[in-house]
Amino acid sequence: MTPAAPPLLSLSGVTHRFGDVEALADISFSVAHGEFVALVGPSGCGKSTLLNLCSGWLQPTVGRVARPERLRMVFQQDGLFPWMTVGENIDLGLRHLTDAAERRSRQATLLDLVRLGPFASHYPHQLSGGMRQRVELARALGGDTDLLLMDEPFSSLDYLSRLRMRLELARLLQVQPRTVLLVTHDIEEAAQLADRVLVLSDRPGRVRNEVRLSAARPRDPTQPEVVRAVHRILTDLGLEKDTPALITSIREELS
Amino acid sequence: MQAPSRPPTAHLIALVGPAVIVGIWALVASLHVFPESLFPHPSDVVRGLISELGSGRLVRDAIASLFRVSAGFLLSVLVGVPIGLLVGHSVRLREALLPTVNFFRSLSPLAWIPFAILWLGIGDPPAIFLIFMAAVFPIVLSTSAAVANIPSVYFRVGRDLGLDGLDLLRQVTLPAIAPQVITALRVTAGLSWLVVVAAEMLAGTDGLGFAVWDARNGLRIDLLAAAMTVIGLIGVAIDRLLVRLMALPSVRWGYDR
Numbered sequence: 167m168t169p170a171a172p173p174l175l176s177l178s179g180v181t182h183r184f185g186d187v188e189a190l191a192d193i194s195f196s197v198a199h200g201e202f203v204a205l206v207g208p209s210g211c212g213k214s215t216l217l218n219l220c221s222g223w224l225q226p227t228v229g230r231v232a233r234p235e236r237l238r239m240v241f242q243q244d245g246l247f248p249w250m251t252v253g254e255n256i257d258l259g260l261r262h263l264t265d266a267a268e269r270r271s272r273q274a275t276l277l278d279l280v281r282l283g284p285f286a287s288h289y290p291h292q293l294s295g296g297m298r299q300r301v302e303l304a305r306a307l308g309g310d311t312d313l314l315l316m317d318e319p320f321s322s323l324d325y326l327s328r329l330r331m332r333l334e335l336a337r338l339l340q341v342q343p344r345t346v347l348l349v350t351h352d353i354e355e356a357a358q359l360a361d362r363v364l365v366l367s368d369r370p371g372r373v374r375n376e377v378r379l380s381a382a383r384p385r386d387p388t389q390p391e392v393v394r395a396v397h398r399i400l401t402d403l404g405l406e407k408d409t410p411a412l413i414t415s416i417r418e419e420l421s
Numbered sequence: 422m423q424a425p426s427r428p429p430t431a432h433l434i435a436l437v438g439p440a441v442i443v444g445i446w447a448l449v450a451s452l453h454v455f456p457e458s459l460f461p462h463p464s465d466v467v468r469g470l471i472s473e474l475g476s477g478r479l480v481r482d483a484i485a486s487l488f489r490v491s492a493g494f495l496l497s498v499l500v501g502v503p504i505g506l507l508v509g510h511s512v513r514l515r516e517a518l519l520p521t522v523n524f525f526r527s528l529s530p531l532a533w534i535p536f537a538i539l540w541l542g543i544g545d546p547p548a549i550f551l552i553f554m555a556a557v558f559p560i561v562l563s564t565s566a567a568v569a570n571i572p573s574v575y576f577r578v579g580r581d582l583g584l585d586g587l588d589l590l591r592q593v594t595l596p597a598i599a600p601q602v603i604t605a606l607r608v609t610a611g612l613s614w615l616v617v618v619a620a621e622m623l624a625g626t627d628g629l630g631f632a633v634w635d636a637r638n639g640l641r642i643d644l645l646a647a648a649m650t651v652i653g654l655i656g657v658a659i660d661r662l663l664v665r666l667m668a669l670p671s672v673r674w675g676y677d678r
Contacts (some may be wrong), residue, residue: 223577246673247576248674249596258582258592291674309582 173232174199174313174345175220180229181370182215183231189215191370193229195349202339202383204348206399207366213349217317219259219394220347235315238306242311243322246290252301253286255275259308276304279341280334296327300334307342316348320392329387332358336384353403357395358385365402375402390420448508450454461643469643470650478632479651485628486617487655489545494613502602505564506594515565522558530616538624548628548637550618555616555665556609563605567598600667600675606613607663 169248176196179415182189189212195202207213218224219231221239237257239245244253256273263269277283280300283312290298306314339346350356356363363377377398381391400406441666443463473479508514508522514601531548537547579585579593617639621630629652636644667676 172589220578220580236583241578244572245574245591247596249599249671258584259585289670289674291677333534346460380456 168243171199173197174201174234175234175347175386177220177226178230178232180216180219180226180231182219182224183227183290186286188370188409190211191372192378193371193373195347195373195376197313200343200345202211202346202361203361204350204363205366206350206353206356206372206403208368209351209404211369212371213351213366214317217315217347217349221315225369230353232310234313236309238309238311238315239305239411240302240319242387243295243298244290246298246305248290249291251287252293253398255290255411256305257306262271271306276308279307279338280304281341283396287329294327295323296331299331303335303338303401307338307344312345314344314348316350318350318352319348321350321352328355332387335359335382336411339383353396354387357392358387359383363395363399363413365399373403375399377402391400397409439617442621446524446589448575452470454543458640459642459644463620465643466650469641470647471630473644473647479648480628481630483640483651483655484649485625486621486630489548489620490552490610490613490617492545493549494610496549496553496558496607497556497613500553501560505561506568508561509565509568509598515569519562519565522561522592524604525554526562533618534620534623535668538621542594543624547624548617549622551624552613552616554615559609559612560602560605564598564602564666567601568594569599574592596671600672603663603666603672606666607660609620610659610663611656614659 168347173196178194180193180380181191193216195203205213205216215224218225221237222231222233225270228323243307247258250258253273256276257269260269260272260277263272273286274283277286280303282297282300283292284384285297290301293301302319323331329421334389337360348356357377361379365375365377366372367374375398377395379385379391379395382387385392397406450460454460467562470479508518530551533551534547537550541550550583564659575593575597575624576589579589584592617628618630618633621628622634625631629648633645633652636642666672
């Protein structure tokens, strides 16, 4: 990432109000090409609003959002069309391909990528939550877009499925690199996946702090850098005392 | 996730109800509880049914009624679904039109019979008009409600995927409302079948409703009961036909929750 390369997505001085309620106040950040940025914050801090501003679904009251023309969004749940099979849903993500044969082979590749080849003709309601999220990822990755916006994509899954989906996402991004902005309330998820975690404050949401991680993905949730980042974020959110005790004890154990 | 297949004999259980009713009916008729001129014996009705079917009259009446219902119902769908789509997409239009739609929906279509005859005479036109008045308002109402309730996430995904205009309608809006619209069609088709009988009784010279009226005027209570039996059976058949739509794989999701 050379400083000369313009960011793929950037927000400058963005404030958003719903009537009298100020949801977000003076938010500025940018996401560079190929970067994985996570946004965490207490519930009601305007995380989803921020993502909707990034996607262009909402226009900011004040400030400017520069975004690429096309992007794909991955939703919390049920973003798949229930009236289409898994294969048809993924195929819809490949609409930009005009060549039918190429489209078919891309569809097969994507299905294999998320290991759902045998489920092409199943309907979403016949799959588990984790499988549905994998289809969503496959559909989003099918686009000719670089930027993926994810709105708490794994929050409706149970804990173990969530852990699995994090690894799955890290793996998919190795095969199909994308720039990702992930909104989540799951701090561990943010620390395990992101290059940079932006911590938002209570409403009106502001960027309170930024935590950078450099360990290569896939990461383990118990890896020291991840644990340190979780501690840092929890402290920023006022949920943990800023005591080095935990870190010291980990260091001692590791040495 | 599929209904377990039932043994073929399982359908026979549905015949228990009719068997019991016909049994009690035959018993009451044989005991002459009521005068024979007011209460036909089932065997007379079966004989009447066979002779009317043999002469072809009942078949012609059934075809006449089915034609009117098909025409009126199809017209209601062609007019009602597009209006429902428009109204469902716009809060303004809903606020402006739904009270009126509700007024007409609450107005018994039978109240239109005098006007139907005054304006359209007798025969097919008044019957089709009455069926239309009975079916179109519920269709508008359910279609618009279904559209208004489509989760916005589907439109957002559609936009992300570059769907707009007719593509959006075909790939998102219509399939999203299909389960609810099919339910509404089932209800309104039943309603249409009720209305056609009444319409033909007063504004017809043929059709099953007219057969009922004609049998009553000729004091042929055996034919009266025979016509009623046919009306009921065809009504059930229409419903069975529309229920099949609910088994389409692309609408199953709407009923499985």
